Amino acid sequence: MSKLMSRLGGLIVMVSANAFAEYGFNMTKGVSSVARDIYGLHMMVFWICVAIALIVFSVMIYSLIVHRKSQGVVAANFHESTKAELLWTGIPIIILVLMAIPASSVLIDLEDTSKAQMTIKITGHQWKWQYDYPKEGISFISNLKQGSKDVIYSGNRHKNYLLEVDNNLVLPVDTPIRFLITSNDVIHSWWVPDFGVKQDANPGFINDAWVQIDEIGIYRGQCTELCGKDHGFMPIVVDVVSKADYAKWVSKQQAAKAVTLAKSSKTWGEEELISLGQKVYNTSCASCHGITGKGIPGVFPALKGSPIATGDIKKHISIVLHGKTGTAMAGYKNMLGDSDIAAVITFERTAFGNQMGDLIQPAQIKAAR
């Protein structure tokens, strides 16, 4: 009976889901050979389980219906059968062995990253991803897009809400790619379901994974290891493009880098600094120290009126550049450029009623590095 009920529940669920056909029920087939292999395994095991369940539950339901006292049945008295017991120990073992064989071969393929032709290094931070292309000399941080942040507490949530970032990871199609995955603080996990890649980012160790993507498109994923407050807000967006577009993208990035470098050698005005600073603050710092600089007591200190943000400027620069070991405060030396850091410090010393009024120039940051 309860079986019936659970089926009924499933049915209700199914009907409601059909109205939104794009909302998945099942695992994605994905866009890589690994993902497809996994999908195949998943379905195989699933159907085996369904088959066994059908047999076991049918026997049970039959018995529930027929062998009732109210039907006038008198209980039998058997309570042993070595034959039956051997059978239902042996058959499952055979089934399990049959399942283990393909599973092992997929696993071995999945873990072999030696075919890769290019390498991307992925570093998890609380709560953003950093992507490095070591060969190409490209490096950037990928944050949850402001558009999603703005509507978390209210407003119209659009398609891809929480699954969009400011800087997509860009990858070429049809290329075996190796990911080197690590973390700068706690454990994160980098997961893009369509690739069939989920790998923990462990601080101090580098894990690897690989994928060869077959289709151009945009693929989304999320951090899947609880990594603190904003674990739910560190999505992954991968833009898979043709090899030619990828090459174009790479050279554009390299050119952009030169522009940023040039910017950091000029002297900035107050307004410029503060408006950039606010932008940087909101993307990089507000997740901990709060939009209003109040932090979370006992976890993240307030910057509003903080002794450092209203005190010695050297200390302020130092903590932003180098962070503080033993706390969640990471060093931003390798994550932000000189102008960004100068701007955010200037902002912190002016905003939240911290009326220090001093301007920090990129050159000062460069000198302090």
Place this chain on the structure above:
Amino acid sequence: MTTVTDHTDDGHHGPEKGLMRWIKTTNHKDIGSLYLWFAFVMLLIGGAMAMVIRMELFQPGMQLSEPQFFNQMTTMHGLIMVFGAVMPAFVGLGNWLIPMMIGAPDMALPRMNNWSFWILPFAGGILLSTFFMEGGAPAFGWTFYAPLSTTFAPDSTDFFIFAVHLLGFSSIMGAINIIATVLNMRAPEMKLMDMPLFVWTWLITSFLLIGAMPVLAGAVTMMLTDRNFGTAFFDATGGGDPVLFQHIFWFFGHPEVYIMILPAFGVVSHIIPTFARKPLFGYSSMVYASASIAFLSYIVWGHHMFSTGMPVAGELYFMYATMLIAVPTGVKVFNWVSTMWRGSMTFETPMLWAISFVFLFTIGGFSGLMLGIVPADIQYQDTYFVVAHFHYVLVTGALWAIIAATFYWLPKWTGKMYNETLAKVHFWWAVISVNVLFFPQHFLGLAGMPRRIPDYSLQFADFNMISSIGGFAFGASFILFTYILIDCIRNGKPADARPWEGAKGLEWTLEPKAQYHSFNIPPTKVLIEQESQNS
């Protein structure tokens, strides 16, 4: 043999009066009741937290909590349900039932039994007090992975660590007591293979507890020193490894989940034969299956860590070992089905819970098996598919058995009968809503919703809403459950000594409301054999 109690006012075999009775008691029934009430209160507290989780997840966006608070809810919900509700409930059942089932007057070490219980409220108090500390309650998941729980956690974490130490002491003492009781207080004529299955499964569970809980104590001790004294167990900068924490935790954690299910297997193995009016099928294979499950549970912990970057050989090994557990568990399921086969069944409330246990636990077991396939687990790990799996085995497994046991033995505990009609209404309400609650979570997980997130993107909205509605309905069923219990205790009609027609077991030979000291005189060989499940 007869029983001597060491009361100052010698000769009385009844309890003292007032509050002191409960604080000083050495009586297994008193202590069992304390455990059960404690577990019940914790279930409501942990359940209330689950309601907060389900409310926040009712629709996309953050409505009633902050992310940090949500993580505290998830974490404390898991911790309280596991350590506060399910484990103490089974210890409570063990306390109440084991002496009655083995023909003993009481537990072997009654004073230690008292201490095992009376540590719990202190541990629970310390754990809950972290909510009021700066930085808030633990927010790193019930699995408290380092370094989120070490370097990156607030000061209140040290209180959490000590609470876990206390819970560990309590469980270890409880387990020692049960081993000593089963091995030493058994009626002289009762052979091991005469013991009822609940006693067997608890005995095996005790070995799991004694083996696993000290390892948990070691894990939190390492956390403590990493946090405060500069050791580097989980810190790569010093040659340690955050993943080491996971190995130690799951060396405890996996046996822990079987600690929560083995006694449940025991309970179900009593209820099904009773209402099928037919002896339990395959008594001895049940015993061996339980022992194999327990043994295997010590060597499969790595299946929680398939995405941590273990070497392939390790992953293969843990996959094979994990899959093996399906075999003895299958033996149990098949035995239950065979027990029902050609029985003469009636469907009183305990039987309804037991039958639905077999269905729903099996579903949970199958999803467990799917999780055990490493490549597939890469896609499942840390998604709602896992959440669905473990609620099927924990809620419709462990909790189901606890509720089944409550209805089954309530007449023996209170001497009164509960309201059968209401109880049936409660059952159907619960069993339907629990599936609405947890079944859609499979889909959520497969579609890619990670667990432990306070907010989600739009494609997960529908199933989350369905799940939440099921959750509220299931939560409300506990109001009825509470009413049924209180109604039974207050106004229940007197019950027979053996209220179930097909029930076997020494406990039913006692008075309708079991006397304060169960067996002052050990049962005779004839009686034991007559009441044995193994015949």
Place this chain on the structure above:
Amino acid sequence: MNEQEYYIPSGTYWPIIGSVGIATLFVGFANQMHGASWGGSIMVFGFAILVFMMFGWFGQVVKESTSGKYNSQVDRSFRWGMSWFIFSEVMFFAAFFGALFYARQLSVPWLGGADNNVFTPELWDGFSATWQQIAFNTPGATLQSGTAVSVPTQLVDVWGLPALNTALLLLSGVTLTFAHHALRADHRNKIIGWLVATIVLGVLFLGFQIAEYGHAYHDGLKLTSGIYGSTFYMLTGFHGFHVTVGVIMLTVILYRVQKGHFSADNHFGFEGVAWYWHFVDVVWLGLFIFVYWL
């Protein structure tokens, strides 16, 4: 009491007092670590309650036992209780031994690039994966927790004090067994002699262990010396703590022998402590082999 009767002890306040004590101890300790000036005193207070509880509880049990209230069934329950308690202690140590093996066989080599961690060394320039003196990327490095790493300048000398200590503990196991034989044969003076010898050996062990700590510490081996220092001090430290408890228990037993509490066939208290002592002994052998020697 009659062998034909079950014995159920009376209710008692000791457990609840114990709970209050241990909770007070922990709450005090936690506050102490977070810099509350009163934390330490609360901790001591909690400890005092705990000691009071133990004296009271064990005292009551001893009184009941000597007044003949217990029969052999109670005795057996105590035995089962003590043996499984010791087993749980074994598992506690196993967690730390496990950490040691893991670090040594897996995590340290991984940091150096072993197995599937070929890329890991990218994070650690200048790292050398040598056990005991793990050298970290830069001198003056700090752990995640912010404490400075202390790199030992010298290895612990296995065949000095540690070897001597092994001999002492093994010997103490033998003397304790002699005491037990003497107890079985009811030779009171002999029991006392052998017991005293055991206690003296235990105290000597502790003394040498402290001296040994002094040397190691002087050579820069500290709790903060990375995973080797962590496992070294946590394992030997917990062991030392157990030896201390063992010595205290032996002393209590000595006192009880003098009081004439034990008879040739009824002396569970003695045996329980003896088991405990042998367990401490065996753990030391593990330590000697895996921490000091190999």
